[in-house]
Amino acid sequence: MRIFLVAYEFPPIPSPQSLRWAYLVRELCALGHEVRVLTADLPGYGLGGLPEIPEDVLVYRVWPGLLSAGFNFRRTKICKGVPYRRSAFDSTVGLLAEGVRNLPYDELNRKGKFAYWVRFLLRGQTPGVLARKTVAFIRSRVSLKVFPDYRAEWAFWARRKMRSILREFSPDLVVTSHEPAFTLPLGMEAKRLGFRWSADLGDPVAAAYTPPHWVARALDVEREVCCSADLITVTTLRTIEVLMSRHGVGEDHFYLLTQGFDREFRSVNSGSDGIEFDPDRLELVYTGSFYAFRRINALLQAVIETPKTRISIATISPPQDVLQASEAHPEKIRLMGFLPHDEALRLQRKCDVLVNIANDDPMQIPGKIYEYLGAGVSILHIGDGDDAASALIERVGIGVCEKNESSALASRLTLWRNEKLAGRLNNATRRTPGVEPYSWQALAEKFWRHVADMVRA
Known part of the structure; x- marks a missing residue:
């Protein structure tokens, strides 16, 4: 079977x-299918460690548009150590600001007052910070006018490439x-051209996090x-119920x-991560993001109060209260930063307990x-x-x-700690039989069989 995937986000993201x-x-490639991918030409972030894409999968990387490409180009250059070069704009602003530094505001003319406020706004801002803030502002303005946000600029370039690939x-x-939702009209166009189309929604298009001014538009796209x-693929039964209703x-x-x-992932430690766990205390691990509804404060307090326990947190941006707790109790709360994907998987397999926090919607299951x-x-x-x-657990x-x-x-941590110290912690180097259907290998094979029946129908 020939499968063509349109995905804005794909490795190295x-x-x-x-x-x-x-x-x-x-996994679809391993099952013998021919797969091609159309994605945005964006640099990754973090340190990699992503699953390797087979060499026979053709990946077409298309320019993402001015806002995305321009900012990411600068970010990539900075990451590679290319020094910032002062622009003519920076020099002009600097001269204006210098000229009004020691003059009273009331004595300045209109241009002088403009320069005064420029100097005030730029005070303490490095060129890199100013550039990021400027791009973020432009993106936010564009996202108010373009559905679903500024990244939709990729769709223009992707559409042209998609047509040639389809032919x-x-x-x-x-x-x-x-x-993002702008991939969906591309699927609609492929459908109009006579191709079978599967929309991988995950969440509804009109979700709890959709900006209010785009809810009506999101519902229209969702309906279409x-x-x-x-076929519409989703990650939870709750999403099916919502869309049917x-x-x-x-x-x-x-x-x-x-x-x-990944059923085939091997947790052999290469020794490069340098992360060690103490056999004489209960070691917890949390890998993931934090949101307003995803609070870990009660667990941190429990870890602090329970002797011989520690939690290691791998996240890209820990909240301020987590940072403060780690600074106050570094021996109990260890911040790992943002780990490569494969290193995070190894970390999960080395600890005693993995921590998950429920989503706000009780029908959602955190991925x-x-x-x-x-x-x-x-x-x-x-x-x-x-x-x-x-219910899943x-x-x-x-x-x-x-x-x-x-x-x-x-109380739970104390119980587990005592079991570990007594050598009775029911952890496992094994997986229960009920877990196997959720391996990517099993999911891909089941999905292929369903799609094959649909194509033959």
Whole structure:
């Protein structure tokens, strides 16, 4: 089968959506399918360690547009150590600011007052910081006018390339990866040209985080997807229920394709990560992002109060309260920074307990849990116990759920610590049988069989 994937985010970008299709592309290719990918020509961030894309997968990288390419070009150059060169604009502003430094504001003319305010606004700003703030401002303004945001500029260039690939490749199935939502009209165009189209939504287009001024537009796009796509893949049953309710489409339009874990990953430590764990204390690990609803304060307090316990946190941007707790208790709270993907997987397999925090929507399952399932390590899921993630953990039998209260969490940590020190910690270098259906290998094979039946129909 010939499969053509349109995905704005793809390696070297290490986002969850990028990882999702990196694994699925790899496994679909291993099953003997011919896969081609159209993606944005963007540099990655972080330190890599992503799953390797097979050499026979053709990846077309298309210019992402002025706003994305310009800023990322500068960021890449800075990362590579290229020094910043002072521009004519910087020099002019500097001269104006210098000229008004020692003059009273009331004595300045109109140009002098303008220069005064320029100097005030730029005070303490390095050229790099000023450039980032300027680009961020322009992006925010453009995102108010362009749906779903400034990144939609890629669609113009992607559409032209997509048409030529469709003519030359003639795929059996076109898959578009949302988010961002501007990939969906590309799938609609492929459908109008006569190709079968699978829209990988994940979340609804109109989600809780959609900006209010784009909700109506998002609902229109979502409705058109539900009416025209041959198949809609989502990550949770809750999303299927929402889309069926909103748009009156049948359940046969949808396919549950969850996140997963790599069954073939080998946790042999190359020795390059330098991360060690203490055999005489309970070692917890959290790898992932923090949001307003994803609070870890109660667990941090429980770790601080429980002797012989420590938590290691690998995240790109820890909240201020986490930073403060780590500074106050460095022996109990260890910040690892943003780790390469493969290094994060090794870290998960070396610890005693993996920590997950429930999403705000009780019907959503954090994608990180599926990654945790492959580690063979007990999961501590922090939530009320009535969410879909708790049900998943109970079903596969690889962890427990505790309320987000420091006393309850401290009791659980004490129990596990005592079990570890006594050599009875029911952790595992094994995975329970209920975990296997969530491996990327099993997910890809099941998805292919479903698509094959759809194509033959």
